[in-house]
Amino acid sequence: MPRTGRRPITAATLLAALCVLATSCTGQSAGTASDDPKADVTLKFWHGWNTPAEVKAIEENIARFEKAHPNIKVEVTGDITDDKVNQALRAGGDKAPDVVSSFSTDSVGKFCNSGALADLNPFLLKSGIDKAKVFPKTLLEYTRFKDDQCTLPLLHDAYGLVYNKTAFTAAGITEPPKTWSQFVADAQALTKSNGDSYDQLGVMPTFHGYETTPMRLVAQWSPTYFAADGSSNLAKDPAFAKMLTAQKDLVAKLGGFEKLERYRAGFGDEWSSAHPFNKGQVVMQIDGEWRAAMAEEAGVGFEVATAPLPVPDDQVDDYGKGYLSGTIMGISSTSRKQNAAWELVKYMTTDTGAVVAFANSIHNVPSTLAALESPDLKVTPALKTFMDIARHPKSNTTPAQPDGGTYQLTFQDFAYRFEKGDVPDLQAGLAATDRQIDTDIAKAK
Known part of the structure; x- marks a missing residue:
């Protein structure tokens, strides 16, 4: 919106x-x-x-x-x-x-x-x-x-993929990626590195990249945030570890966290015509239904197209879902x-x-x-x-909790540290995050 x-x-x-x-x-x-x-x-x-x-x-x-x-x-x-x-x-x-x-x-x-x-x-x-x-x-x-x-x-x-179709055509890519492995391959093919920076980036994969939040991405793995007893489920549901591992791998393949973050520092405001997608700084943008219309209103000089976000390779039958x-x-x-x-x-x-x-x-x-x-x-x-994403039976959202969105921020803060390389043990880190979420919710109750 x-x-x-x-x-x-x-x-x-x-x-x-x-x-x-x-x-x-x-x-x-x-x-x-x-x-x-x-x-x-x-x-x-x-x-x-x-x-x-x-x-x-x-x-x-x-x-x-x-x-x-x-x-x-x-x-x-x-x-x-x-x-x-x-x-x-x-x-x-x-x-x-x-x-x-x-x-x-x-x-x-x-x-x-x-x-x-x-x-x-x-x-x-x-x-x-x-x-x-x-x-x-x-x-x-x-x-x-x-x-x-x-x-x-x-x-x-609904959240999906907004992409520069003109850049796709120039790179010989004929359709949007449906699986995560295709997404990674396309992001690499669309990236034009220039020393410590980029002339063009396939996608900004870091979690500070506007709408590229952990919650948006993990939705493609159909996660279960809380167990039947109400306890936080991040460590027990493999969806979270799989998403975090896949995202960190993509960060590495596109140049590494520090290089990407330096490039991101030069992006324009998310809600202005200077958005990096409008400027051709990124080719694919994880975003909501408003982005394509805003890009066209900004008068971009390329063809804008949309698609659902890719799904894990072992969930290809669920393609079309989203957050x-x-x-x-x-x-x-x-x-x-x-x-x-x-x-x-x-x-x-x-x-x-x-x-x-x-x-x-x-x-x-x-x-x-x-x-x-x-x-x-x-x-x-x-x-x-995006209407089709909204109708998809596997599309999902983050569940309501008495602490509001604090549990999501706790998860997001952990994801920030993991993508940066500050978490030596992913499973232990997720378990510690679960304990913090459970403590915060208990206090809210």
């Missing part, structure tokens, strides 16, 4: 946010909300989008909602970080938002577990909405924690206008016309089954790739 306002999330930020939300919020529960949704009311809606096109798309959606609900006015505040949302939900009061959206599905477990956001199940029930028939299964998984559906999906993101994430939307548990707030959430997350219009405006994958099949959806060949 093209969101220039997205900030890097650090472990310290998440832990601080968790402390802010450690005290259960008080307010109307979903089952006791008594405000009249037909009364004249003004709602405060906070979101994180901040580019002109995104802000315009939000304003247009809100305008359509207000036309359909003339008694409800919506005060919209954009460019809001999760930190600000967390603090405001904890404080409550007249200045706090009634409705919030967040780019981070990692926050769902924390939002639900702390009671910061109201459980939406009673609202869905009152409205006669069967969520299993409205939303894809994976989206419901990342918008709830256990049985608490404290958020709903508001568009979603799924998205934007979430919920109602403050301290809001005294929850029934009216539900009308806004219901409209933006379940109304097919609203979802399709918003998806068309910001080049995202729709988040409802009906919207995915809508004839009004503008489906480019590039977007179709």
Whole structure:
């Protein structure tokens, strides 16, 4: 999702946010909300989008909602970080938002577990909405924690491969790689080294390379993050060690960690026209559905194409799967206008016309089954790739936990150290990471 306002999330930020939300919020529960949704009311809606096109798309959606609900006015505040949302939900009061959206599905477990956001199940029930028939299964998984559906999906993101087809043709490569070994071979063939730097790099494989995170890559191995008893499963599931080993091998084959990181230091901003993919500095980019559209809007001088990410060689039958994430939307548990707030959430997350219009405006994958099949959806060949990834039965996401995304940051920090060569024993390191994750989750509970 093209969101220039997205900030890097650090472990310290998440832990601080968790402390802010450690005290259960008080307010109307979903089952006791008594405000009249037909009364004249003004709602405060906070979101994180901040580019002109995104802000315009939000304003247009809100305008359509207000036309359909003339008694409800919506005060919209954009460019809001999760930190600000967390603090405001904890404080409550007249200045706090009634409705919030967040780019981070990692926050769902924390939002639900702390009671910061109201459980939406009673609202869905009152409205006669069967969520299993409205939303894809994976989206419901990342918008709830256990049985608490404290958020709903508001568009979603699928991750795949965006590539410079012109460079592929020049290198004699006729199709995108389907297996990891093909991916490695293509990355090497597309790389043009120049001493301590590169004239062109097949792909930036290091975990600091924008969307090339451990979570995106390991999704191709279909991992199980937690065992049946709830304990961290990184050391026991071979998927994690296999991914880390394959990624480190690719780093070595493309010149080594230090050389790659020096090259990466010269990259432009991820959300600007100076993105390294746009500049031809990298040929293949692991990214979301927005990247192809943003490259074309930047006026690149080459043909842009998309494909699913490659899969391990022994999982070739699963080609087409990928990592799924998205934007979430919920109602403050301290809001005294929850029934009216539900009308806004219901409209933006379940109304097919609203979802399709918003998806068309910001080049995202729709988040409802009906919207995915809508004839009004503008489906480019590039977007179709990501829609197919979103529909793939083996596509997966990171599970919600009460510590939010802290467990993912712990895994990511370990991956940073491993790719750099600072981990002498991979299995022992994964086991230690498991113990840290279990400790953090126990504290959060």
